[in-house]
Amino acid sequence: MNLEKVIFGFFILLALTLNFGFFIGDIDNPDHHAVYELYAAIVVNLIATVLKFGERTQIGAILLASSLVADLQLIAAAVLWGVAVYGTEVGLTPMVTASIVSLSGGALLANLVSVTLLIIETAKMHR
């Protein structure tokens, strides 16, 4: 067992699960989407991205790309949240909430790709 691989897999999976946790619930109901979960998802996603830095394989490149996509989507969701609540006084209307959650939904897809690639790579190693 390789500790590095465990940590790597852990963060990539955690990024997906946290993202999913935030995403699940009524799309326009702000009560179903905790801000802490979004925060945790962003932090864990950033860590997962950095962990993928410096890989020089093809699959490593796609892993990094998918992570960057997830980061972008989640940060966009957070910025939208911040602007809606503090910047423009609009507040978390159903429309804003729906936008935030759908952005995180996109990130979820990217994270799903990440995990799938990780599983494929692991399955390809017959050791």
Add this chain to the structure above:
Amino acid sequence: MHTVIALILRRMRGPLLLVISAYSIAILGLVLIPGVDDQGEPWRMDFLHAFYFVTYTAPTIGFGEVPYEFTPAQRLWALVAIYLTVITWFYALVTIIALVQDRQFRETVTQARFSRTVRHLRDPFYLVCGYGDTGHLLVRSLTERGLRAVVLDIQEERINLLGTRDLISHVPGLRADARQPETLINAGLQHACCVGVLAVTDDDQANLQVAINSKLLNPALPVTCRAETEEAAGNMASFGTDHIINPFEAFGDRLAMAIRSPRMHQAYEWLSSMPGTALMERPRPPQGTWIICGYGRLGRAVHRFLDDSGVPTVVVDETPEENGCPDGSIRGKGTEAHTLDQAGVKSAAAVLAATADDADNLSIIMTARDLNPDLYLGARNNQLSNKPVFRAANLELPVEPSYIIATRILSLINAPLLPDFLRLARKQEPGWHEQLVGEMRRVSGESVPEIWTVRLDAVCCPALLLALREGLVKRLGHLLRDPGDRDAPLAALPLLLARSDEVYLHPGEEAVIEPDDQILFCGTERARHQLEASVNNINTLRYLGTGELRPDGWLWRRLARQSTVRMQEEYKR
């Protein structure tokens, strides 16, 4: 560039992870700890403000406690946040600064920049391994001829010199071990524009390695090698190195030729010096006894060639037994008068100082001249930087190994037919040599002539092929005319004409030319440009061949044809 980015990312992975963790812990703490607003109501910091606070705290900017004054509990956590983020932030900064200064990193960056420059080269270039005196002479002459060069050398200082020298075009250089195949590939060994490898380091083994790697990685590429021992030369020849140059053999050979057939030697010298320099008429080496001081590689080669030509020699060496000197050799350095006396300097005809030390060589020469002012003196100049002293010593025969190698390689590059010409010319009578030297002097005046090859094919001169097909030009003499005035001759001399498997030495004006002929010329630089211009212009060729000046273009051609028809009709009448 990939490796550079990958290296940065890999090195920054740890510090970045630390920064992210520190930020996230600090932000989370600020959000979770309850505070009070300016009305005294319970209030909790939101993520936006927490991130803002941490962002200005970490680089020690510190705008104060926003948006409301902190409670003691919040301040306690802010303390933790400050130490945590400030320290990790600086750690990350220091890591990236250290990385930029890291030797390995900088080398990676230079290497990446170098291979990118080489990859983007779009002109034919030579890969020069070794940038010593020889390499420098080669690179300078190549760039002056509009060719490009890429330089590899194992010494940092030499590559730094490359930047300070005044070269016409930019020459990419890298401090690297040319023996490594990867280095050669980075330097453009497999690049489509690479036209040859010149291995001219002072280490035979390194040259050998470069040659074998090049021959395996790009078999079609011509490789020219410097070799100073016969074993290395034999080894290089065994796997098909195209040209092997041994400066000492070359020198010994020429010296013997200068003694036996001075005119041929003169032609030889003129054809292989640096073009544009002044033509030298050196005194003919004497046939009396030669004293050779130093029985190294040069001494050995000279001794053998002189021996073969029947010139008597006396060898002076510090350790005659160990160096395998011939019988009757004198023990000593040659710098002292008594050693030279013992060798018979009073009755000798010539002294050659052939040691590997420039100071010793000069000392030998000065001592010998004192003892016998009529001597013919030769000395080996090992370092080009000492050249002014050797020039001041006013020698009859200076020997510069680096110059010999550089001029040989250059003539091979410029005129691949030259070795064939020299081989054939050697077999000719002295009278023929005399005539050749006279003609060369006529075309090139007082400076060393340029030598170049013209191949009459579609790549070099499609216009000439057309002119040959239409019968506008037939003979070599047609090309050797001034394109401005066909009655004036061009200052160029055809040395050799090669046609599939036949070669014609010194073809005359009436020689018939055919497509795919290769012709070796020597002459002035101006003549070279004129010839190159005229073989590429059908109108000039028509003028040279027929004397007819005709306007070109569809309309003018039609008009010209009509006027010829009319003229013919008038003529008939």
